[in-house]
Amino acid sequence: GDSVTQMEGPVTLSEEAFLTINCTYTATGYPSLFWYVQYPGEGLQLLLKATKADDKGSNKGFEATYRKETTSFHLEKGSVQVSDSAVYFCALYNQGGKLIFGQGTELSVKP
């Protein structure tokens, strides 16, 4: 069945450091891919999305490119801030109704 694998956390960075969180997927067909973010004490929020191969999703300085050849959707940000501290989830939507999530990667940014 379809699945998503993320790099394990926690990831601890200093402010202004470069961020990469790896995400790979297994799916039949052409899924849509997402990054969701969960800030402390808050619900899941959609951060960015890509619906077809080579699409680049971007929001709030974060980017991810849908790479079908490597079945990957890695999240990147050039300069993280303390306010980016959160748990990040990679997810896919293929068919039916459900989203399939990775296990989440906790990011902690220190000043």
Added chain:
Amino acid sequence: DTGVSQDPRHKITKRGQNVTFRCDPISEHNRLYWYRQTLGQGPEFLTYFQNEAQLEKSRLLSDRFSAERPKGSFSTLEIQRTEQGDSAMYLCASSLAGSSYNEQFFGPGTRLTVL
């Protein structure tokens, strides 16, 4: 539009008791989803409705779990004879069927603790 709301936000119960959670979706959304999230894991799909019809159920949804959406608006998730393994965050989400990528909007969740 106030987003997806869930009630209660926290529930503590004793093993063997029944609990019921409510979810109110975004008003124009016709799809409603339930997920379960345990500590350190991503959300896992439980079930979803399109209008009042329950279209898919995960094998995670044992016979102690039942979900309803009687008028195609709010939904309830009931857990009978709770077990300690039911302790988790229960998330509700809604979306508009027919959108190209099925963007789901999540509520804040109900945290269940079974003692």
